[in-house]
Amino acid sequence: xxxxxxxxxxxxxxxxxxxxxxxxxxxxxxxxxxxxxxxxxxxxxxxxxxxxxxxxxxxxxxxxxxxxxxxxxxxxxxxxxxxxxxxxxxxxxxxxxxxxxxxxxxxxxxxxxxxxxxxxxxxxxxxxxxxxxxxxxxxxxxxxxxxxxxxxxxxxxxxxxxxxxxxxxxxxxxxxxxxxxxxxxxxxxxxxxxxxxxxxxxxxxxxxxxxxxxxxxxxxxxxxxxxxxxxxxxxxxxxxxxxxxxxxxxx
Amino acid sequence: xxxxxxxxxxxxxxxxxxxxxxxxxxxxxxxxxxxxxxxxxxxxxxxxxxxxxxxxxxxxxxxxxxxxxxxxxxxxxxxxxxxxxxxxxxxxxxxxxxx
Numbered sequence: 001x002x003x004x005x006x007x008x009x010x011x012x013x014x015x016x017x018x019x020x021x022x023x024x025x026x027x028x029x030x031x032x033x034x035x036x037x038x039x040x041x042x043x044x045x046x047x048x049x050x051x052x053x054x055x056x057x058x059x060x061x062x063x064x065x066x067x068x069x070x071x072x073x074x075x076x077x078x079x080x081x082x083x084x085x086x087x088x089x090x091x092x093x094x095x096x097x098x099x100x101x102x103x104x105x106x107x108x109x110x111x112x113x114x115x116x117x118x119x120x121x122x123x124x125x126x127x128x129x130x131x132x133x134x135x136x137x138x139x140x141x142x143x144x145x146x147x148x149x150x151x152x153x154x155x156x157x158x159x160x161x162x163x164x165x166x167x168x169x170x171x172x173x174x175x176x177x178x179x180x181x182x183x184x185x186x187x188x189x190x191x192x193x194x195x196x197x198x199x200x201x202x203x204x205x206x207x208x209x210x211x212x213x214x215x216x217x218x219x220x221x222x223x224x225x226x227x228x229x230x231x232x233x234x235x236x237x238x239x240x241x242x243x244x245x246x247x248x249x250x251x
Numbered sequence: 252x253x254x255x256x257x258x259x260x261x262x263x264x265x266x267x268x269x270x271x272x273x274x275x276x277x278x279x280x281x282x283x284x285x286x287x288x289x290x291x292x293x294x295x296x297x298x299x300x301x302x303x304x305x306x307x308x309x310x311x312x313x314x315x316x317x318x319x320x321x322x323x324x325x326x327x328x329x330x331x332x333x334x335x336x337x338x339x340x341x342x343x344x345x346x347x348x349x350x
Binding site for chain 1: 295298299329
């Protein structure tokens with residue numbers, strides 16, 4: 001499909017189409033939603049079935065579940081502090097949802113829902129609303145002091161305050177763009193090199209030999225994408241923690 | 252006596268933990284620190300601050316009918332905020348006067 005008409009269709013993979021036949025079409029249930037449901041199901045299955053034995057010496061699934069739990073628990077406590085524990089469910093859900101979305105997207109025929117800015121921005125907006133609500137709830141009016149660092153000369157206020165506000169508002173945007181851009185870039189590269197394999201293979205006698213090069217690149221890229229998939233979920237979670245720390249402690 | 256000292260150190264540790272002072276060194280440095288990672292993050296920070304600045308400027312202009320003045324002002328503010336974001340990327344404790 002990609003090499004049809006000797007054109008590289010790198011963005012077609014991000015198009016949404018409805019699934020589940022007429023029912024899906026009626027409610028606008030796309031393959032993106034389907035993959036979100038699958039990811040949520042897999043996460044729940046991992047935690048429920050993984051922890052069902054609750055063995056002293058964990059099996060494979062149980063150690064995976066425990067490792068994920070411990071990883072995020074350590075991160076939240078290290079970044080936010082002891083009282084940050086109450087945000088653990090939120091950060092853990094975010095991390096697992098993004099991680100599973102990124103990883104699921106690497107399977108053939110799968111769809112990467114984190115490659116849509118509508119989804120990443122919604123997640124980032126949830127984080128943004130949460131950190132704002134938490135800092136207002138904890139600090140009340142002192143929250144406004146966030147936009148004017150103590151000790152700065154008062155005559156600079158007309159410059160500092162708008163800049164700080166814009167900087168604060170840019171948090172959800174940078175959070176969402178980072179995840180979205182990484183996933184899109186990775187999948188476009190995979191698609192482009194995969195198209196090269198097909199196109200070069202059609203070059204007559206030498207084709208099969210030349211097309212090994214983009215194939216080798218793609219093998220390396222898939223490994224790299226696994227790394228990026230984990231890293232971006234991690235970055236999203238740790239930045240959420242850093243923002244939560246700022247919200248709880250106001251610097 | 253010993254009891255009292257222990258109680259004090261416990262309270263001190265609790266207070267420090269509560270204030271988030273006992274975070275392990277390099278807590279923020281755990282972010283990926285490769286050259287590409289830093290460069291990409293810096294770029295994203297600048298672009299997103301500019302998006303917010305330009306977006307706010309355009310919205311306010313449309314609301315108040317002052318095109319293009321607020322747009323120009325907020326464009327500069329967005330650029331400044333972008334630079335501030337990048338600065339914070341490397342000096343995360345900026346503006347932390349009271350811990």
